[in-house]
Amino acid sequence: MSTxxxxxxxxxxxxxxxxxxxxxxxxxxxxxxxxxxxxxxSLANYGIDVDFVTRLPKNDIGECAMMEMRxxxxxxxxxxxxxxxxxxxxxxxxxxxRGSKVVYDRAHSAMAEIEPNMIDWEKVFQGTKxxxxxxxxxxxxxxxxxxxxxxxxxxxxxxxxxxxxxNYRAKLWNYGGDREAIMTELTSYCDIILGNEEDAxxxxxxxxxxxxITTQGHEVSxxxxxxxxxxxxxxxxxxxxxxxxxxxxxxxxxxxWAGVMYDGEKMYESRxxxxxxxxxxxxxxxxxxxxxxxxxxxxxxxDQKALDFAVxxxxxxxxxxxxxxxxxxxxxxxxxxxxxxxxxSR
Numbered sequence: 001m002s003t004x005x006x007x008x009x010x011x012x013x014x015x016x017x018x019x020x021x022x023x024x025x026x027x028x029x030x031x032x033x034x035x036x037x038x039x040x041x042s043l044a045n046y047g048i049d050v051d052f053v054t055r056l057p058k059n060d061i062g063e064c065a066m067m068e069m070r071x072x073x074x075x076x077x078x079x080x081x082x083x084x085x086x087x088x089x090x091x092x093x094x095x096x097x098r099g100s101k102v103v104y105d106r107a108h109s110a111m112a113e114i115e116p117n118m119i120d121w122e123k124v125f126q127g128t129k130x131x132x133x134x135x136x137x138x139x140x141x142x143x144x145x146x147x148x149x150x151x152x153x154x155x156x157x158x159x160x161x162x163x164x165x166x167n168y169r170a171k172l173w174n175y176g177g178d179r180e181a182i183m184t185e186l187t188s189y190c191d192i193i194l195g196n197e198e199d200a201x202x203x204x205x206x207x208x209x210x211x212x213i214t215t216q217g218h219e220v221s222x223x224x225x226x227x228x229x230x231x232x233x234x235x236x237x238x239x240x241x242x243x244x245x246x247x248x249x250x251x252x253x254x255x256x257w258a259g260v261m262y263d264g265e266k267m268y269e270s271r272x273x274x275x276x277x278x279x280x281x282x283x284x285x286x287x288x289x290x291x292x293x294x295x296x297x298x299x300x301x302x303d304q305k306a307l308d309f310a311v312x313x314x315x316x317x318x319x320x321x322x323x324x325x326x327x328x329x330x331x332x333x334x335x336x337x338x339x340x341x342x343x344x345s346r
Contacts, residue, residue: 002051002075004043004130004293007151008036008137009111009144010054010065013282013323015091022092022101032068033323034087035134035167038283041324042290042313044073048297051075053124057110061086072324078124083110091282094252100281104171112141119147121154130293131155134165135203138182139172145182152189165289166195168202180204187236192296194243194289197228206231222246222260222269229262240264241296243307245288245314246272253278255318259288259311261303268304270311273340275318287317287325291332312336 011034016025040052052074056062058081065086069076087106094100106112125131131151138145155162164187173179183203187193200206209227222244229242241263248256258272291313295306312335316327 002049002128003297004040004048004050004132005053005078005124005128006036006040006050006132007053007148008034008134009087009106009109009140010034010037010052010056010069011087011089011106011109012061012065013089013091015093019093019095022090022103028090031322032065033283035136035165035286036132037069037074038286038324039132039165039290039293040069040074041072041326042287043294045326046291046294046329048294049075051078051124051128053078053080053119055080055082055110055114055118057081057083057085059084062110078119080118081110082118083108083113085109087111093280096251096253099252102171106140109140111144113143114141114147115143116146116150119151121151122158125155125158125160128155128158128160130161130163130297132163132165132289132293133186134289135167135183135199136169136172138177138186139169139179141175142177145177145186149186152186156189161192162190163192163289163293164190164194165285166193166199166203167285168195168199170202184235188238190236191238191240192243192292193232193236193239193241194245194285194292195232196245196247197225200228200232204232204235206235222258223267225260226262226267229260229267233262233264241303243292243310245285247284255281257284257311257315257318259307261307263303266303268307270307273311273315275315278318280321281318283323283325284314284317286323287327288314290325308336309333 013031014028043050087109090103092101246258261268292310295309299305313332317325
């Protein structure tokens with residue numbers, strides 16, 4: 001029985017070494033990761049009992065993905081098997097003024113071909129307090145969207161806290177599903193909603209009032225997104241908290257990073273970090289979500305502390321290669337306390 005359950009697709013990530021372009025690569029580094037599996041790894045890393053639920057092919061590559069979860073302390077007993085292949089994504093890491101690129105190869109993956117009734121959600125959720133899904137899962141296929149809806153309905157019936165990271169992906173949603181209708185129904189079951197201004201606009205046509213985000217750069221104040229949070233709560237009355245990450249992209253190598261949380265009455269805002277030498281920004285939002293879930297579970301009456309923990313954790317993730325955040329609880333708490341010196345620990 002796990003405290004938290006996450007549901008989604010884990011993929012094989014193939015990336016040229018360092019900052020090489022695809023056209024320069026003679027080899028690719030292999031890593032396994034995905035939005036919901038990354039959240040699970042973060043939670044396991046902080047000592048939370050967590051299960052990751054997905055559908056994997058019964059072959060050596062599917063086994064490698066499952067073993068990566070086990071290695072990080074994530075429960076895998078609820079994973080189901082079927083299909084012929086694991087989804088793949090190719091990553092070209094950008095630098096300075098050249099942005100990173102992602103190419104997906106996940107059509108007809110085991111997870112893309114999942115259908116309702118393949119997973120016994122009543123069994124999966126025994127003893128569970130929290131269920132997390134992201135907007136990536138319903139974007140994969142109609143079957144994945146239907147399975148996700150099945151999951152949130154059961155979780156809601158059982159009184160489990162439900163969270164989502166809206167995670168709009170322009171290169172997905174190509175199977176013909178009605179994105180706004182699907183995401184609106186799924187999100188209506190959620191207690192905790194994370195998303196940035198692009199997620200809110202693309203999924204629900206909700207925009208910051210009186211703000212053009214494209215012209216504001218890294219100077220955006222969290223208060224500018226209060227209108228987004230209020231509009232989200234009006235649209236989704238079950239939501240207890242709406243959270244927005246604030247990323248200022250000065251360049252591919254230098255981002256500012258902060259977050260805000262709105263509980264319907266008060267807006268909490270974190271400090272802003274300057275991440276000046278990004279090692280790997282993939283999974284930054286997932287690391288925020290994993291740490292936020294930890295914070296809300298661990299500090300249930302201290303929303304500011306939960307938000308500060310999430311922002312500090314995701315700031316550290318940008319210094320770690322790979323999809324998942326491997327920063328320790330001690331490291332996150334140290335950065336929360338204001339020590340960003342990076343001094344050698346010995």
